[in-house]
Amino acid sequence: MTQLKTGAIALAAALMMSGSAFAQARVLNYNADFDPTPLAAFQALIADFEAENPDVKVTLNNFDHEGYKTAIRNFLTADSPDLANWYAGNRMAPFVAAGQFMDVSDVWADNGLSEQLASAKASMTIDGKQWGVPYTYYQWGIYYNKDAYKAAGVEVPTTWDGFVENCAKFKAAGIDCVTTGSKALWPIAGIFDYLNLRTNGYEFHMDLTAGKVAWTDDKVKATFAEWAKILPYTTENHAAIDWQDAAALLVQGKAANYVMGNFAVATFKEGGMTNDTLGFMVFPEITAGLARAEDAPTDTIHIPAGAKNVDDAKKFLAFVARADVQTKLNAALGQLPTNKDSTVGDDPFIAAGFESLSSAYALAQFFDRDAPAEMAKMGMEGFQEFMVKPDRLDAILDRLEKSRDRIYK
Amino acid sequence: MTSYWKRNQLRLAPWLFLAPGAAMFLVYVIIPIFQSLSISLYDWDGLGIATYVGTENYVELLDDDAFYTSLKNNLLWLALYMLALPAGLFIAIFLNQTVRGIRIYKSLFFFPFVISQVVVGLMFSWFYAPNFGLFYKLIEWVTGDGIAILADENYVTYGIIVAGLWPQIAYVMILYITGLNNIAPDQVEAARLDGAKGWKMLWHVILPQLRPATFIAVVVTVIGALRSFDLVSIMTDGGPYGSSRVLSFYMYEQALSEYGFRMGYGAAIAVVLFAIMMVFISGFIWKMWRDETER
Numbered sequence: 001m002t003q004l005k006t007g008a009i010a011l012a013a014a015l016m017m018s019g020s021a022f023a024q025a026r027v028l029n030y031n032a033d034f035d036p037t038p039l040a041a042f043q044a045l046i047a048d049f050e051a052e053n054p055d056v057k058v059t060l061n062n063f064d065h066e067g068y069k070t071a072i073r074n075f076l077t078a079d080s081p082d083l084a085n086w087y088a089g090n091r092m093a094p095f096v097a098a099g100q101f102m103d104v105s106d107v108w109a110d111n112g113l114s115e116q117l118a119s120a121k122a123s124m125t126i127d128g129k130q131w132g133v134p135y136t137y138y139q140w141g142i143y144y145n146k147d148a149y150k151a152a153g154v155e156v157p158t159t160w161d162g163f164v165e166n167c168a169k170f171k172a173a174g175i176d177c178v179t180t181g182s183k184a185l186w187p188i189a190g191i192f193d194y195l196n197l198r199t200n201g202y203e204f205h206m207d208l209t210a211g212k213v214a215w216t217d218d219k220v221k222a223t224f225a226e227w228a229k230i231l232p233y234t235t236e237n238h239a240a241i242d243w244q245d246a247a248a249l250l251v252q253g254k255a256a257n258y259v260m261g262n263f264a265v266a267t268f269k270e271g272g273m274t275n276d277t278l279g280f281m282v283f284p285e286i287t288a289g290l291a292r293a294e295d296a297p298t299d300t301i302h303i304p305a306g307a308k309n310v311d312d313a314k315k316f317l318a319f320v321a322r323a324d325v326q327t328k329l330n331a332a333l334g335q336l337p338t339n340k341d342s343t344v345g346d347d348p349f350i351a352a353g354f355e356s357l358s359s360a361y362a363l364a365q366f367f368d369r370d371a372p373a374e375m376a377k378m379g380m381e382g383f384q385e386f387m388v389k390p391d392r393l394d395a396i397l398d399r400l401e402k403s404r405d406r407i408y409k
Numbered sequence: 410m411t412s413y414w415k416r417n418q419l420r421l422a423p424w425l426f427l428a429p430g431a432a433m434f435l436v437y438v439i440i441p442i443f444q445s446l447s448i449s450l451y452d453w454d455g456l457g458i459a460t461y462v463g464t465e466n467y468v469e470l471l472d473d474d475a476f477y478t479s480l481k482n483n484l485l486w487l488a489l490y491m492l493a494l495p496a497g498l499f500i501a502i503f504l505n506q507t508v509r510g511i512r513i514y515k516s517l518f519f520f521p522f523v524i525s526q527v528v529v530g531l532m533f534s535w536f537y538a539p540n541f542g543l544f545y546k547l548i549e550w551v552t553g554d555g556i557a558i559l560a561d562e563n564y565v566t567y568g569i570i571v572a573g574l575w576p577q578i579a580y581v582m583i584l585y586i587t588g589l590n591n592i593a594p595d596q597v598e599a600a601r602l603d604g605a606k607g608w609k610m611l612w613h614v615i616l617p618q619l620r621p622a623t624f625i626a627v628v629v630t631v632i633g634a635l636r637s638f639d640l641v642s643i644m645t646d647g648g649p650y651g652s653s654r655v656l657s658f659y660m661y662e663q664a665l666s667e668y669g670f671r672m673g674y675g676a677a678i679a680v681v682l683f684a685i686m687m688v689f690i691s692g693f694i695w696k697m698w699r700d701e702t703e704r
Contacts, residue, residue: 069667073455098456159642183648237539239649264562368668377668385650388562399474406469 080306497581530643588622
C-alpha cells in the first residue's frame with residue numbers, strides 16, 4: 001500500500017514537472033500527414049523555427065497519409081490543432097466554404113508573399129482571399145528507363161507520334177511501353193490530365209474540371225482517341241496493382257515509361273535505379289502550337305478556424321513561406337520550392353522539374369484536386385473502365401455527363 | 410419510498426438489471442437508426458449546412474448504376490456464402506473422429522477464423538496477384554494465359570467471396586463440431602440397430618439433431634455476407650471501376666471516404682441495406698419466437 005502511494009506521488013510529481021515545462025513555452029499543435037522523408041525534413045524545419053522562436057514549442061502530430069484525409073474532417077470540428085496540412089485548389093474549397101480554415105490574407109500581405117509565391121497564389125485564393133501557405137510542389141512528367149530504351153533500340157521521343165511509334169518497338173522487345181498501377185485510381189488521372197492538356201490546352205482542361213463543358217464534347221473524345229493509341233502497349237492488369245508495383249516494373253526494365261510525379265524518384269532509386277538509368281521527359285506535344293501546361297500539385301499548411309494559438313501559427317506560416325526556409329526544406333524533400341527567390345539543388349530531376357515548371361504556360365493542380373471530389377472519383381473510375389474496356393467509351397462519357405449535371409448544380 | 414421499493418421489488422429488479430444494456434442499445438443502435446433515416450432526407454457534406462431534399466436521394470439511387478452493381482454483388486455474396494454450410498458440415502464430420510492428435514487438426518482448420526479479415530484479404534490478394542501470385546501462376550501453367558482475378562470485372566466478386574468463405578467455413582465448422590459433440594449416442598445406436606448408415610443416418614438422424622447449430626450457422630453466415638466490407642476494402646477498394654462494390658462499401662465510399670462526404674446519399678444506401686437485413690432479421694426473430702412458444 002505504501003509502495004502504491006509513493007508511486008502515485010512520484011507520478012503526480014512527474015506530471016506536474018512536465019506540466020511546468022510546457023507552461024514556459026507556448027504550444028503550437030500541428031497536425032500533418034508526412035511520409036518518412038518529408039517527416040525528417042519537417043522535423044528539421046520545426047527545430048529551426050523553435051531556435052528562432054525559443055518561446056514557442058511545436059508539437060507535431062503525424063498521421064498516416066491516407067488516414068489523414070478522413071481524420072482532418074473529425075479533428076477540424078472536434079479538437080482543432082493550430083496548424084494543419086492540406087492541398088491547394090478545389091481540394092480546400094469544402095473547408096473554406098464550411099468556415100473551417102482561417103483567412104490568412106494578412107500573412108500574405110505583411111510578408112510580401114503575393115509576389116514571392118506568385119506561381120501558387122491563384123490556387124491558394126478563394127473569394128479573393130488566401131486560405132493557407134504553400135511550401136512545396138513537384139512536377140509530373142514521364143519517367144523512363146534508359147536501359148529499356150537501349151534494349152528496344154529506340155530514341156527518346158520528342159513528339160507524341162514518335163512516342164506512339166516507339167511503343168510498337170517496345171512491344172516487339174517484350175517491354176510494356178507505358179506502365180501504371182490503377183488500383184488506387186489516381187495514377188491514371190495523371191495520364192488523362194496530360195493527354196487533355198496536350199490535346200485541348202489548359203483553358204479547356206480547367207473548364208472541364210470546373211464543370212463548364214460537357215464530358216460528351218468532341219474535344220474530350222479526341223483526348224480519349226489519343227489515349228486509345230497507347231492502350232495496347234500499357235501494362236496489363238494495371239487495375240490490380242498499386243503504383244509501387246508498377247514502379248517495380250519500370251525498375252526491372254519490364255516497362256519503359258511511367259507518367260508519374262517526382263515523388264516516385266525516391267521509389268525508383270530505392271529499387272536500384274540511378275541518374276544513369278532513370279530519365280525524365282516532359283510529356284510530349286500532341287496538338288502542335290498549344291501552350292504547354294503542367295501538373296504541379298501544391299502542398300499547403302492552413303490555420304484551422306478553431307486554432308487556439310493563432311498568433312504563433314501565423315508566425316509559423318510566414319516562416320515556412322520564407323525563401324531560405326523553403327530552399328532548405330525542399331532540398332531535404334527533394335521537391336520544388338514555391339517561393340521564387342528560393343534556389344534548387346543540382347539533382348537532375350529537381351533541375352528538370354524546375355526548368356519544366358518555370359517555363360510552363362500554366363500549372364494545373366491535378367485531376368483530383370482541380371475537380372470536386374465526387375467528380376474526381378467518378379472520372380477516375382471512368383478512366384479505369386476505359387483503359388480496360390475502350391469500346392465502352394460512349395457509355396462512360398454519358399455517365400460522367402449525367403453526374404456533371406448533378407455535381408455542379 | 411422504501412415501501413414502494415419493497416412492494417415492487419420483483420417487478421423493478423429485472424428492469425434495473427436490463428437498464429445499462431438497454432441504454433447502450435438505445436444510444437448506439439436504436440437512435441442511430443432513426444438518425445440515418447432522417448439524414449437520408451438531407452443533402453449534407455458533414456461540415457456545412459444540411460439542406461432538406463425529401464426523397465431526392467432515393468430517386469437518385471434508383472437511377473444509379475453503381476447502386477445496382479452493389480446490390481447484385483450483395484445478392485451474390487448471400488447466395489455463395491451459403492456454401493459455407495455444407496462445406497463446414499463436411500469438415501466437421503470429417504474431423505469428428507478420435508485419432509491421435511485430432512485436436513491439432515481441429516485447431517488448424519479453425520485457424521483462418523482466428524486471423525484478422527485484413528490478413529485474409531492481404532493473403533488472397535497476393536494469391537491472386539498478377540505476375541507472381543500462386544493462383545495466377547497456376548492458371549498460367551494450366552491455360553497458358555494468366556488471369557488477374559482482382560482486375561477482371563467478371564471474376565473479381567467471386568475472388569473476394571472465396572477469400573471470405575475460407576474463414577466462414579472454419580466458423581461454421583466449429584459450430585457443427587460442438588453440435589456433433591452433443592448428439593445423443595443412444596439415438597445413433599438405435600438407428601444403427603435399425604440398419605441406418607451413410608446418407609440415411611446423416612439425413613434422418615444426425616442432421617435433425619444438428620438443427621440448433623444449423624440455425625446459428627445460417628444466421629451468422631447471412632449476417633456475415635451482408636456486412637462484407639473489410640475484404641472488399643482491402644482487396645480491391647471496390648474496383649476495378651466499382652465492379653466489386655457491395656452496399657456497405659458503397660455507403661462508406663459515398664459518406665466517409667476520401668472522395669465522398671455525401672452523408673445524405675450514404676445514409677440512403679444504409680437505409681436500403683437495413684431494409685434488406687430487416688427481412689432476414691425478422692425471419693430469424695420470428696423463428697426463435699415460434700420455437701420458444703412451442704415448448
